[in-house]
Structures are given as structure tokens and as C-alpha cells.
Amino acid sequence: MALKIVKGSIDRMFDKNLQDLVRGIRNHKDDEAKYISTCIDEIKQELKQDNIAVKANAVCKLTYLQMLGYDVSWAAFNIVEVMSSSKFTYKRIGYLAASQCFHESTDVIMLTTNQIRKDLSSPNQYDTGVALTGLSCFVTPDLARDLANDIMTLMSHTKPYIRKKAVLIMYKVFLKYPESLRPAFPRLKEKLEDPDPGVQSAAVNVICELARRNPKNYLSLAPLFFKLMTSSTNNWVLIKIIKLFGALTPLEPRLGKKLIEPLTNLIHSTSAMSLLYECVNTVILCVQKLRILIEDSDQNLKYLGLLAMSKILKTHPKSVQSHKDLILQCLDDKDESIRLRALDLLYGMVSKKNLMEIVKKLMLHVDKAEGTTYRDELLTKIIDICSQSNYQYITNFEWYISILVELTRLEGTRHGHLIASQMLDVAIRVKAIRAFAVAQMATLLDNAHLLTGNTQRNGICEVLYAAAWICGEFSEHLENPAQTLEAMLRPKVATLPGHIQAVYVQNTAKLFATILKSQEGNADGTTSEETTQLMIDRLPLFVQSANLEVQERASCILQLVKYIQKLQQKDVEVAEEVSALFAGELNPVAPKAQKKVPVPEGLDLDAWINEPPSESESEDEQPKAIFTKEEPKHSRPRHTEVDEKELAKRREARKQEQANNPFYIKASPSSQKVYQDAPGVEHIPVVQIDLSVPLKVPGLPMSDQYVKLEEERRQKERAEKKKKEKKKRKEKRSGRGKKHDSGPESEEDITPAHMVDIVTEEMPENALPSDEDDKDPNDPHKALDIDLDKPLADSEKLPVRSHRAAEALKSPVEDAEAENAGPQESKKKSSKDKKEKKKDKDRKVDAGNLITSTDLLHLVSLTDGFLFFVCDIQGNLQDGSQVVVSVIFENKCSSFLKSMEFNVLDSLNSKLQRPEGSGPHDGLTVPFQLPPGVSNEARFVFTVQSIVMPQKLKGTLTFIVKNEDSSTHEKLDFKLHFTCTSYLITTPCYSDAFAKLLESGDLKSSSIRLEGVNMPFHHLLARICFHHHFSVVERIDSCASMYSRSIQGHHVCLLVKTSAQTVSIDAKCDEPTLLGNVLDEIKQTFSQC
């Protein structure tokens, strides 16, 4: 023994401490990885030692290694050990390591609950502080739920040091466990007036954070904050308060007026730039001041000025637009952050008038820009700017298409798909532009080698996807379809990515159909035959493609073409039939359309149509959408032979809807297939465009010419209008003012160059109008949108009691109870299970430590000295159909236990929750191994349908016992007993609520008598509370009322009376079966006395 100690400390002398490790790493610059791996081996050895100092040192070193990027998750359990050290030095290191290494899926976190609770209630404020700090980094929903009440209590701690930490961590708790917000809020509000400034600022921080997310719930705090703002001198706090007011003011305009005075005072008096910025940001009244910021030589102020400007832009676009010069100037700044801000601003500044000019400037920057990231950013911005609000600012789509074509010449951009989806979108939705777009796309296809020449530039070849599709779909606009067809069948195409090739192949068929149709009237059939031959010659290349999609399409089409060739040789007219393959109009579908289809009544989408097969096969991976905005192909109504009546009906319905939709821009009759012949579009002037611009000059930027052209067009238009107005001098519409002819041209004056009917996206009929889906359902703050002014309901109280061991030790009553309960319980069990008997003695000892508060131990089995196994069954508060079974495994033997598998035979009513993909009979792997003498806890979740009856489940635990020389497989059978009591949850209840409940008359009653109960009344009540999860509502002499609630919300009320040795319990519950069973269980508890 003595030798061991000596050996231990000698070892310690040779251990590396953190400094040595750091020094070592610095000295081994060349073979760092190797050095560290030897260090990790050493650390592993150190962690095996019993000495906590050595362990802590090892954990400290691991924390350092973790920072260097090494995985230390394997040591999570050791970190917990160090955290639980009673010495502050080690505890501090343990918590530091935990806060750095743990995250929500670290499974040992659940082992820490009791330790943290103990530390929170430590008499040493620094223990508590360290626990709070650590907890703030790794709090999980479970921890938040279990500890919410403890932390709430700490908010009223005597030491401000603890109070401020508790207040701050409350925010994290709210996020993880939103139910705690309402019960904790009054106390949090109190802290705003805490005598200690630190606590006060912490409370301001938390409430500010909460209020920013859901301001309307915090309006009532405005007067309090106003007082704080005028009295506080702490800039840090002031900034937060002003931010809070910024969130509140939009909801309560009167606040704005009130704030002006104190804010202007602050602006004039403060010397702190940060505070000034915050004020200016909130008041947003001084654009001129901002100009000064932007013109400042300090880059930081310039940046902030631009940022603030973009906020003002949302409300006062006019006042910002006058600073366009300055903002464009910022585009030339050498600082990328500033350039990006300026770009953002431009996005909001464009109008019909200046769009072309701004984009032209941006295009210049694109050419100049160095570094692909910034250039890509520019590219996306250009597209964003142009496409914003449904292309609102584009007056000339030909110009836009040429801009897009120009952008394809960018080298090495990653945003090919973005350009492509824009091309598709415009071509589909702006019908008038199709002819032009098709011509441009044909040129693109013809010059495809320019885009694909360099394989490095693969991003841009996405554009060809769009080009091929547009040329195919709208091939009737093609001037020379044969040439395009040839371009699309070049052998080079086979080097493109698969999904593009597939589109190519499909669209050659469309082109083919068009060519056949155009040649039909022609007596001389050579052109058709040549085309057919071309298809037959070239398609086999694609039939050999490695891409399945390409292969399939190509072979289909090849067969079709071969068949057509046969028919052609017999001089059969085929064109009509071939083009019928591709007939039909394509309508864009809104991205949200699918979601908005209302679910018909009586349809349950979650119900299985067929029960799922036991072995679920791995699902085929969904092919990824190639473009974000890709129009779903299936929406295309290929079948034109829908019943005419039905069609007419649909048309009528749609027209109706469109008429009601203010955002629907009516279609012009110019389109080829007119579905909606909307009346009243004729009066819109369709301007003929003079296509004097040479369209087919690839490699030459030509969007500039459009700018000029557009300018001329507008001038001409203005002149014409002037003339007209002079002639007639009549008021046109109320919107058009008289001064138009003299003043500068306004937005409305600019008529689009050609009539664009931007087809709105289709929505399903009777779509639900809601903006719900715009919100991110994953936003954790959504859950915190809680009305705080409503009085607290009893059910909202934070769960105070826990069912785990350490807690019970605090209460002597419970402790005493438990000690009694231990042997009694085992007696009860042993009568059931003979196997247990022989180990009864061992059990008692352990039961004293482990079982204490776990009132309902539905244990339990025990094989010959291998494993001890205790569990506690607890309803899940959040989910009425879930029961959580916590199992503590303790290794009682001297061998290593591993590969533990926990399995339960499911019953119809109760099922063990298994991970997805495992069968109904698979066991769950226990996520840890047990060295000798170690215990660990695992939790299993069961879903329960009905909770009114007790349940027994049979189960087995299999595990491997590993000795130095051998390993054996062992099996352990057990029964899980879900009593009805385990479905009850201790819920406090006030007497008036209780009385109301009894009066309501919905409850069925029942009663039992217990004879020969020889214990004091309070003891008896404690026992019922403790074993059966009740709480005492009221007690008068020898009579008491008690309450509990089941996880599915059944109320259980008891009236307990005692006289002499007889106890009578009158009970009421809205579920008679449940009540009967609970009463039986109570009876059983007392029959053992």
C-alpha cells in the first residue's frame, strides 16, 4: 500500500504538466502529430490512475489538445469525473474542459445533472459560479428542464456574483426549455431593479435579447426601461436599452416621441462612438450625419455609415438615393467589406430609371474585379438587383437577356446555375421575349465550345442546360432550327455533365419535331430526311453514355426516330403526330404551391397505407434538384385531350381567382396558346421593337447598346407624349399629375419597351393564404413567443422534484422512508422472482445508496455477481405518450463488461423506441462499457398508448464479460413493471383550483380503506407523496386533500382521512380504471407496513 503511494507520487513527478506539453509541442515543430500521439497515449495512462490530481492534469492537457483540433470526445467520462471532484482547482478544470468539449449529443451530459445540481447549491460561491459558467456552454433541453428551478432560485441568491450569472444563464434555459419562461419571468423582471449594477445589466441583456425576438410581449416593460435609460450612466447597458427600444417602437408609436428627447441628449452629450452609433441607428433621422461618417477616413466609420444607410433605405428610400454618387464611389474602395455593403445598398436603390446605369457600372466592376469570390458576389448581386420584386425595375428584357449572356463569359464563376435559372425564368415568364431569348440561346449553343473549352470552368456550363431547354421548348421561334440541332448533337456535347446531356437529348427531339413540322408542306422531303439521318447518326453516341438518364432518353428517342424514318420512306405524314408529343403550354408554378395545397378533410397524410416492412430498405436517394428554382416537370400538362368541359370549368375558376388577385398581371393575347383571353388587354400599346442591333455577334458585349437605345426610346416616347398632351390636354388618370411634362420623368412614366406579361406563378386552387411558411420553423426563438402578462397557471410551475438519487438525501423524511422502503421492496420483489433471493443481502446495501429516492423500482434482476441493474420509470412531461426509463448499470464483478444490449419484448400498448431503421425486435446498444466497479446510467424511451392499466414487459440484457484471458456472453432476464403511478407526475395544485376541479362534476369517484396503519399522519402523507407522486393541497388535522396529474392530463384527487388505525381514502379521477389501479397500488404500498 505504502509502496503504491510512493510509486504514485514518483509517477506524478515525471508526468508532464500543461507547460511541458506546450513546450514539447513547440519543440517538435517537424513531427508534431507524432509527438502529440505519444502525449495522448501518456494521457490515457494518466486517466487510468486513481489520483484525481493526475486526472485533472490530464484533462487540462486534453483541453489544450482539443483546441489544436484533436478529437478528445473519448475522454468525456473522465471530464465528468474531474468535474465531480470536491476540490475547486480540479472542478474548475473539469468544467472548463466540459464547456469546451461537450455539445448536445455528448451522451455523458445526462450523467452530470446531479453533480451540477450539487455544485449549484454549494456553499462556496465560486463552485456555483464555475458550474453556472460551464452549464451556459453545454445546457441541453434535459438539463434545462431538470435544473430550471434550481437556477431560478439562484437568481435571488445573496451574492450578486451568483445572481448575475444565474440571470444570464436563464436565457439559455429559456431557449432550451421554453416552458420555464413564464414562471421565471417575474423574478427576472425584479432583477432589473437589483441594487447591484452587474445583476441589473445582466437582466437588461437577457430581456433585451428576449424582447428583440418577440417585442410585443415586452411592451409593458417600456416605462421601467425608460426609467433605466434616463438614470443609467453605464454605456454598455444604455446601448442594450436603446436597442430594446428600437424593437419596441414600431409596435407603440407613442414611444418614439417620448424617446426623441433623451436620445438627442445622448447624441449631443456622449463621447462614446458606439453609443452615438446606436442612437443614430435607432433614431434614423440624420442621413446627412451618415454622409459624414461615410466620407470619414476611418474605415470602420465608413462601414457603419453604409450599414446605417441601408436601414434608412427601407423607410426613406428617397433620402438615400440622393447619395448615389457616394455609394457608387464606395464600390471602388479597396476594402471588400465596404464594397459589399455598398452593393447591398445599391440593391435597394435601383429604380426603373437608374437600373441600367447601375448595372452598367457593376458590369465594369465585374471586369475589373480580382478574385473570384468578389466577382461571384457581384454576379449574384447583379442578378438579385435585376430580378427583385418580380423584375419590377426591368423595362427592357432584351437588355437583361444580353446582360445574362455577357455574364456567361465570366471565367471560373461558380454561379452558372444562377444565370441558367434566370434565363429559364425569364424565357418562361416573359412571353414576349421568347423569340429574342431563343435567338440568343441558339448563339450560345453554337458557341458552346467557348464555354466548355476549359474543363476548369465547369460552373458556367450549367448555362447550356438553360440554353438547350429554351431552344427546344420554344423552338418555333428558331430561325434556323437545323443548325441548332446540329450544334446540340456535336460529339463534344458528350463531355458535358450528365444532367445537361440529358436535357440536350430531350430537346433535340423537340427540335426534330419542329423541323419536321416546318418541312411538312414542302414537296421535296430531303430536308426532313437529312435531319432524320443526322439524328440516327449522332444519337448512338449518347446511347453509350454512362449516365443512366442520358442513356435512357437517347435510346428511346433513337428508336422513335428510326421508326419515323421508316414511315418517311413510305411517304407517310408524321409531323403532326411527332409534334403532338411535345404539345402543351408550360406554366410556372410558385415554389410554395405544393405546400399550400390544402389537405382534404379526412385524409391523414401520416397514416401508413401499408404497414411498413420490418426491414426498412435504405431509401433511394432523391436526385438533387439541379436548379433551385427549377420548375417541376410533372406540372406540365402533356395530355391535351382532357375533357373539354372540365377544361372550361377550370379556366373559369382560374379566371375568377386571377380577377381577385391584385398581383396577377394579365396575359396578353399574343402568346401562342391562349388560355386566358382576358378582356381589356388590347388597349395596352404593343411597341414594335426595331431590332437594329446585330444579334449574332458572340463575344461582343452589347448590353451597352441597349442602354443607349433605351435612352433614345424614352426620349422619343416623352416627346410623343408631350405632343399628345399638348393636343388634347386631358387628364388621363388621377395618378398622373399635371406637372409631368415639365418635371423630370418619374417612375410611372417609363413604359416598358415591349409588352411583357410576366406570368405569375400558379398556386393551387383554394390555397391557404398564410405567411406562416416564411418563418423558419427551426428558429428556437419562436418557442419563446409567450404572453408574459397572463397570470401563471398552476400547471406551469417548474418541476421541482426529481426522481434521481442525490436529491432525496436532502430531505430526512424521504431518506428515512427510503431506508424503510429498501428491504420492503426487495421483499416484495423476491417473492416474485426467486432468482433474486440469494443476492438479497447485496441488494440491500446497494439499495441504500442507489434506490433511495427512486420510489418505484421496477427492478430488477441480478445474475451471479456480474451486474446490478436498477431503474426508475418516469413519465415524460413534454409528451403524453412517452415514458422514460432510466437504468443504472453497476458492474459488480471484477471483469470488464461490454457490448451491452438492452431489449424488451414490445406489447401492443407499450413499445420501446428504437432508432430509425432498426426492426421491432432489435435490441438497443447501451452506449457505454463498464470497467469493474463502475456504474453508469442509460435512458430508454417507451411509447405508451393507454396509461390506465399497469403493464409488465419482459426483457433481456445481453452483454460480454471480458477477462484477461477469456470473454463470455451472458444474458440477463428482467421484467419492467410500469405501474400506473409511474404515469403520474407530481403537480402542485392550489386549493381553489382543487375545489373547482371537484365541483366540475366530470370526475368519477372511488374509495379504499386501509386497516392497521400504524404511523403518524404526516408520515403517511409523505409516503403517498413520495411513492405515488402526489402533492398535498391542503391539510386540516387528520384530513388532507392531495392532487396529482397523469402524463396524459388526467386529474387525480384524493381525500385522505385517518381515525384510530384506519385510513380511508376517497378518490376522484376522470378515468375510473386509472384511479382503481392507482388505489390498488397505494393499498399495496401500505400493506407492506
Added chain:
Amino acid sequence: MMRFLLLFSRQGRLRLQKWFTPMTEREKKKIIRDMTTLVLARQPRSCNFIQWKDLKIIYKRYASLYFCLGVENQENELLALEVIHRYVELLDKYFGNVCELDIIFNFEKAYFILDEFLMGGEIQETSKQMVNRSIEASDMLQETLEEYMSKPAF
């Protein structure tokens, strides 16, 4: 709310990391990589702010160390700069003319100081004296124990 604070050297070596929201190792590594490349690539005499995804990145260089703070979008940038500066002041006060090596060799102390200043992504204590006092008190507690432990056991 602040999301993270990173300290790294001019060579991109991480010296300290604090995550105020739990994150997986992979996410952390990605952010660290992005931050170092982003910040180190900045030209001298640029502003101290970068917009990155939905976060504002505020960084500042002190001698050979970059302090890089990621905050949520509504936060005040200048306040964030002051947070960084305040932390540097605290380190300076504790170590006495702090240098990179102090932080490397006493990285746990640097964390402890940070934990007294910030918590859960919010400013915990705005007063320098208060932070110093609680650090000193915890250190006292630790030192007595350390002396006791460092005595040879034989």
C-alpha cells in the same frame, strides 16, 4: 448575442476558442478555418468588420494576435470592438503586459478571465475591478489547494 470568440496568431494558429452556443466539432472546425482565412486575408487599414453568413465578424489585431468575435446581426459593432478591447485590458492587467506566450502557456487562466467577463454570449460584468476581484478570489482558492497538492506525498 455573441456566438464565439477566437484568438489566433498571424500564422493562423488557434490560441483560444470560446463558443457561446453548443456546436459540433465539425462546425467548429469549419468556422475556425473560415475565420482564419477571412481575417488573415484582410488588407491592413481595412475596417474591422466582416459580414459572414448571418453573423457579423468583428476582429482586431493586438501585436501578433488576432481577436475575432462573431456576433449576431443586430449587435452593435463598436460595442463588440469594446468587448474585445476590454478583454485585452483584463488579460493585460492579470498577466502584466500580456503577450502571446502568456496566453499559450496559461490558456486555462485566459479562459477563466473570459468566463468572468462574458457568459452565455452576453456581457456579464462591465466593471474591470469586479472581474479582477473575482478572478483573484478564485485563484486564492485554487492556490491554497495547489500548494497542498504540490507537496510531495512521501
